[in-house]
Each structure stands twice: as C-alpha cells, then as structure tokens.
Amino acid sequence: MKINRNIYPYNLEVKKLPFHLAGIGGTEYQYHIIRTEGYHWHQILFCAEGTGYVKYDNSTYSVNEGDFFFLPAGYPHEYYSDQKRWDIRWVAFDGYACAHVLSQFNMHKPAIISPRDIDVMENIYNKMFALQESEQTYRDQFCSGLIYEYVIEFYRNMDNPVQRLRNEKSKRLLPVLDYIDKHFYLDLPITALAEVAKVTPQHLCRIFKDSMNMRPNEYLTRRRLQESKRLLQKNELPIGEIAHKCGFPDAGYFSTVFRKHEGLSPIEYKKSIGLRSF
Numbered sequence: 001m002k003i004n005r006n007i008y009p010y011n012l013e014v015k016k017l018p019f020h021l022a023g024i025g026g027t028e029y030q031y032h033i034i035r036t037e038g039y040h041w042h043q044i045l046f047c048a049e050g051t052g053y054v055k056y057d058n059s060t061y062s063v064n065e066g067d068f069f070f071l072p073a074g075y076p077h078e079y080y081s082d083q084k085r086w087d088i089r090w091v092a093f094d095g096y097a098c099a100h101v102l103s104q105f106n107m108h109k110p111a112i113i114s115p116r117d118i119d120v121m122e123n124i125y126n127k128m129f130a131l132q133e134s135e136q137t138y139r140d141q142f143c144s145g146l147i148y149e150y151v152i153e154f155y156r157n158m159d160n161p162v163q164r165l166r167n168e169k170s171k172r173l174l175p176v177l178d179y180i181d182k183h184f185y186l187d188l189p190i191t192a193l194a195e196v197a198k199v200t201p202q203h204l205c206r207i208f209k210d211s212m213n214m215r216p217n218e219y220l221t222r223r224r225l226q227e228s229k230r231l232l233q234k235n236e237l238p239i240g241e242i243a244h245k246c247g248f249p250d251a252g253y254f255s256t257v258f259r260k261h262e263g264l265s266p267i268e269y270k271k272s273i274g275l276r277s278f
Contacts (some may be wrong), residue, residue: 007132014140018097021143026089032080041092043071052081069112093147105155115157184223185247
C-alpha cells in the first residue's frame with residue numbers, strides 16, 4: 001500500500017513502556033534530509049521503491065529497493081536521492097529498554113540490510129500504520145510490542161548467515177548457501193552440496209562449522225523452516241502440502257522438526273499468527 005502521511009502518537013502513558021512508537025509514516029517523494037546532530041529518536045527506514053543514498057561517518061552508501069536502514073538516535077546522518085521519486089517508509093521509536101536492547105544487538109551505529117524476504121518486516125510495518133489509523137483501544141500498547149518485533153527482525157537479518165559471511169569477507173560458502181536457498185525443497189545430500197563448493201564433503205562440514213557454527217544439514221533445515229513459516233502465515237495451504245513444498249517427507253516429520261525448533265506445532269503457530277493479526 002502507498003503511504004503518504006506521517007503520524008506522531010501522543011500518549012504520555014505509552015512513554016513508560018520499554019518500547020514505544022514515536023512516529024510512523026512515509027512518502028513516495030522523499031526529500032533530502034540532513035541532520036548534523038542526528039535525530040532525537042531511533043529510526044528504521046524502508047526503501048519501497050527507487051534508489052537513494054545514506055551518508056554517515058564521512059562515507060556514502062547506496063540504498064536500493066527492498067533495503068532497510070537503521071539510524072540510531074543522535075547519530076549524524078544524511079539521506080537523499082537523485083531521482084524524483086523515492087518511496088521511503090519510516091518508523092521512529094524510543095523507550096526505557098531501547099538503549100539496553102540495541103546495545104545487546106550491537107546496533108550502536110547505522111546499518112543497512114537487504115533481506116531476502118521483506119514480507120515479515122513489511123507486514124509488521126503495515127500493522128503498526130493500520131493500528132495508528134484505527135480507533136482500536138490500546139493501539140499504542142500493541143504498537144509497543146510490534147516495534148520490539150520490528151527491531152528483532154532487523155537484527156535477525158543484520159545477523160543472518162549470508163550477511164555475516166559478506167561482512168567477514170568469507171565468501172567460500174556463498175555459492176552453497178545460494179544453492180540451498182533456491183533448492184531447499186529438494187533432497188540435498190552433503191555430496192551434492194560439496195560439489196557446488198568444489199570441496200570434499202568432510203571439508204565442507206569443517207567450513208560450515210568454522211564459519212557458521214552449524215552443519216550443512218542444520219542450515220538446510222533452518223531454511224526449510226523459514227519457508228514453512230512464510231507459507232503458514234498465508235493461512236491457506238494444509239500442513240501436508242506445506243511440508244511437501246518445504247522439502248519434508250511427510251506432515252508428521254515436519255511437525256516434529258517444527259516443534260523442536262519453534263517450541264510449538266505448525267498448527268499452533270498458524271493460530272498464533274491469526275491472533276496477532278489486526
């Protein structure tokens with residue numbers, strides 16, 4: 001949906017919460033922003049369309065469609081585009097727990113992420129915006145929880161395996177990760193993955209363990225579970241079909257693995273998504 005307005009909630013009680021939404025909005029024609037002393041709230045911005053630039057620490061970084069960027073409160077920055085149309089959605093937030101959580105996530109400096117699947121963060125944003133436009137009781141309190149979820153999703157993408165490998169300039173596994181991401185629904189024995197990396201299966205396991213602290217089959221399982229959660233959120237397909245689409249042999253095994261990793265069954269997860277929708 002298009003966003004062309006800004007909302008600044010005013011609720012003194014909400015400011016007592018660990019996280020609170022200070023503002024939310026967006027425009028299809030983002031103008032040039034220069035803040036030599038930073039902004040008084042933390043911000044996460046999303047580039048919905050177009051290309052622009054964000055500048056901080058005397059360096060300039062490109063921001064492309066689908067990218068998110070984080071700007072801590074009080075951090076000098078600048079962002080702009082050389083295109084007439086640059087669709088930017090933003091969220092500003094604060095709260096007494098912000099400093100501690102951001103410190104734990106090592107989010108003390110600006111950061112840019114390029115999530116492979118932007119749906120989760122985009123859905124959280126849309127929920128917050130829709131709540132602020134509604135007359136729903138406790139909408140600001142609901143948004144407090146959603147802001148926390150939004151920050152966690154940003155951190156999760158910032159700290160995902162592909163991002164870490166790029167940051168560490170350790171690119172040997174990238175072809176294997178890309179292959180798994182594209183073919184996770186197939187039977188992928190370690191020998192097939194080793195062929196992609198052009199190493200022996202034993203050496204591939206060592207690289208995975210050293211770089212990612214997990215084995216290849218664990219990463220494959222996590223990728224399958226990530227896709228399964230995306231499909232469960234659609235609330236359309238039966239569990240057996242989701243299991244098949246994600247590379248699990250049957251619904252029973254899928255449910256066992258899902259519960260082991262997520263702490264609840266696929267059906268329970270599906271219901272929890274429904275309870276959180278507005």
